[in-house]
Amino acid sequence: MWREWNLRVAVLISLFFQVLLIFIAPSRKNTKNRIVTLLVWGAYLLADWIAVLSVGLICSGQGNDCDEYCVKDDLAAFWAPFLLLHLGGPDTITAFSLEDNELWLRHLLGLFIQLAAVVYAFWQSVPNQFQIPTIFMFFAGTIKYAERTRALYLACFGNLKHSMxxxxxxxxxxxxxxxxxxxxxxxxxxxxxxxxxxxxxxxxxxxxxxxxxxxxxxxxxxxxxxxxxxxxxxxxxxxxxxxxxxxxxxxxxxxxxxxxxxxxxxxKMVVVQRKIGYAFRFICSVLIVVSFALFASHHKHQLQPLDIVVTYTLLIGAVGLDFVSLVKLIFSNYTIVSLNNSNAEEIVFAIKERLSFGERCQRSNFVSQHSLISDCIINEQFKWFERVVDFFGLKDFFDEIQYKRNSPLTDDLKEFIFMEIKNKALQAEDPEYSKEICSAKGNWVLSQYDCLHPSIVNSVKREVEYDHTLLIWHVATDICYHKNEYSDEEKNSQNREFCKILSDYMLYLIVMQPAMMSEVEGIAQIRIQHTYKKAKKVLKSHMNVKPPNIFENFKKFFQSRQSELMLERIVACQILGLECNVAECGCKSVLFEGCNLAKELNKLGSERRWEIMSRVWVELLSYAATHCGGLAHAQQLNKGGEFITFVWLLMAHFGLTERLPIGSCMVGTTH
Known part of the structure; x- marks a missing residue:
């Protein structure tokens, strides 16, 4: 029975994945939801696999004797080019990650192999009553598959660099x-x-x-x-x-x-939005529609009713997917850029907004958060569960569920960061001076303030590694933020909230995006683990930590405990601020330095303290943004992107980059 149904089921599943990808693939650029990413990844891999499998089933079944329930050779040969269309994929996704672009040669080889397989299937079916529509669909499928291969080639690192x-x-x-x-x-x-x-x-x-x-x-x-x-x-x-x-x-x-x-x-947009891309897309659409018309007008009395339904499903799917792609191409940002008529631009933009298919991006509206001290508290309660998921290699996935949270990125915080970077840009007309500003990791800000304690100044000295500075300031910020004698005015301080959001965001990047932060993280992972152990030691001796109950903790893992965790976090921060000493923490530990920094910062006036701290955090964010490679920023775009990428772009646009502009050395030596 499976032999009779496998081909029919396979081609329909292949079509299903194409429909799924064309609509869900764009959503990954504006969400960090792991479920969406997993769904797109699964559909992306399975779509190619099932299409190749289907071509193999067609080729292996050609010329074999079969009963009346098998798919006729003529019809199977007509189905084969549809799988070329599917292997070409929708316009909305050619690569799941940047690494896929580097495999363009493998896709080129796959193109030739699948073309040969489809030609073989067609040759085996000759004479074929669907010969003309099969040939038309074959050329349409070839164009689609070639578009994908070309898009992968144009996006590979070597070609990108060479072209620029x-x-x-x-x-x-x-x-x-x-x-x-x-x-x-x-x-x-x-x-x-x-x-x-x-x-x-x-x-x-x-x-x-x-x-x-x-x-x-x-x-x-x-x-x-x-x-x-x-x-x-x-x-x-x-x-x-x-x-x-x-x-x-x-x-x-x-x-x-x-x-x-x-x-x-x-x-595929970089391929299809060109003039030759539009021409091939028009040819492809015409070929698909003509194939549909020819099949519809052909006598089909020798075919199984079920096979006729499957064929029409494939044809309608091909026409529908091509129509959606064509509409998205016509009403795209590229069309708006190419137009010079303001009325036409307005019309295209209005239609594009209505037909956005969920593609409206809001990358800069949320930032992920992670706190070292909260991590210590949760880690202690769910240690048993961590051992289980680590055994199955799922620790990173569940760490994000447990420890990561999202915080809205307010317009006020964006404005604050924008003005901080802009003010630096106004002082950095000379590219050499802008390079100096980019290398600052808090020391440039602190140099503008007098009478600061040496421990504050020394925490951001150039000799101190970036990850060390970041962890010290993160611990200090948590302790200062949860200090228990704040006035209502200070609790409502914008700078205080800015510090907390940026502090937790930077730790999230170091802990959960180590690949992106590899240029600046140093030995951050070792320091973080060491600091966890020290913090747990201090907290255990001063907090009433009950022995974990496996059933109670399993229930808590799936419940929202934000208010309870926040209370525990406040208590933990206050304990660290008061009880952390050399004997327990070690004079060289990040935890001790962070606690000591918090004590000195708390001696400053409230307004001055939070102003200094917020500006230091913007400088730490800016340093990381400029020192993370452009490729690292680009790799995050398919996962919802990161706010640090906006800071990277903003600094580049303001001329704040470590590398001198092209031609500067040549010009600089002319006298």
Missing amino acids: LPTYALLIKEVKLMLDNIPFGIANGKELETWDEESLTPNPLTDIDVVKNGYMFFQIIKRLIVFLTFTFPERHKSRKIFLEMTCKDAFRVMEMELNFMYDALYT
Whole structure:
């Protein structure tokens, strides 16, 4: 019975995965939900597997004797090209991760193998009563599969970097223009200050302006993904425009840049939005519709009724998926960018918003949070459960469920970060000075304040490793935040809340996104484990920790305990602030240094304390943003993205990068 049904079931399952992917794949760019990611990952892998299996079933069944319930060879050969369409995949996903783009050669080989298999199946069925529609569908499937392979090739790291490398002639031309049009002081690293006022971005930006500016800046920031840097004109243009923008508009433009970046790295848009892409898409659509019409007009009295239903399902699915892809392509941001008619732009944008298919991105509205002290409390209560999930290799997955929480990212916090970085940018017209600012990890901020205790200043010295500084300030922030003698005014302090959100966010990145933070994390994982042990030791001796009850804790694991955990966390922080000493913590431990830092910070006036701490946290965030490679930021786009990526883009647009713009060395040596 399975032999009679396997092919029919396989081709329908293959179609189901295509429908699933075209609608759910875009959702992964604006959610960090692990269930959504798991669903997309499973559908992405199974879609290719079931399509290849189906082609194999067709080839193995051709020419074999079978009973009346088997699929006829003519019809099976007609089904085979549909699987090429499925292997081409929807426009909404070509790669699940960046690493998939590096496998474009394997996909190219797969293209040739599957084409050969489909041709073989067709050859075995000759003479075939569905010969013409089969040939038309074959060419349509070939186009779709080739589009996917081409998209993977264009998004691979080597090709991306090669396509953006400036030619020697271009560099010479740029330097010549700079020397001809700027005062001679440019030779000492000064930047061009002339600017066409008409080219400044209007303020505030309309939705159309956001799309067009997002695309313009995407063409520039692509360089950062492959470890290149801006040219002088690009840095100048980007810096000027962003200095004129409001915080709200800047984040909207950066959101759009990330949309374009996601499309270029994970979808077919970079292939199909070109003129030749539109031409092939039109040809493909015509071929599919003509195949449908030819099959519908053909005599089918020799076919099983069930097979006719399956064939029409495949045809309707092909037409429907192609129609959805075509509509999404026509009413896309790329179309808006290519139009020069304001009325047409408004119409396309309005329709695009209505047909967004859940693709509206809100990457910058939430940040993940993780607290070292909360981790200590929960870890002690669920130690038994951790051993079980660790045995099955699921520890990281359940750690996110247990320890991670989301906090809304308010407009006030965005504005605060934006203004902090903007104020630095205004002082960093010289690229060399901007490099110095980027290397600061709290010391630049503290240098602006007098009479600070040496332990505060020493915690951010250049010699101290970044992860060490971050952990010290995280412990200190938790203790200061949960201090029990705050006035109502201080409890409502914005800077106090900013510190807590940024502190927990940075620890989340270090603990749960180590791959992204690999450039700055040092031996953070070792330090964190050591600090956990020290904190647990102190807390156990001063808190009433009951022996764990396995059934009670299993029940608690699946219940919301936010209020209870918050109370325990406050008590824990107050204990650490009062009881942590050299004997228990060790004079060289992060925990002791954090507690000592908290004591010195608490001696400052309330307003001054939280102002200093919030500015230090922005500088620590900025340091991590610029020192994480562009590739690390790009790898997060398919998982909902990270807020630190916005900070990375913002600093780049303000000209705050460690690498000097292209041409600076050449110009700097001209005298």
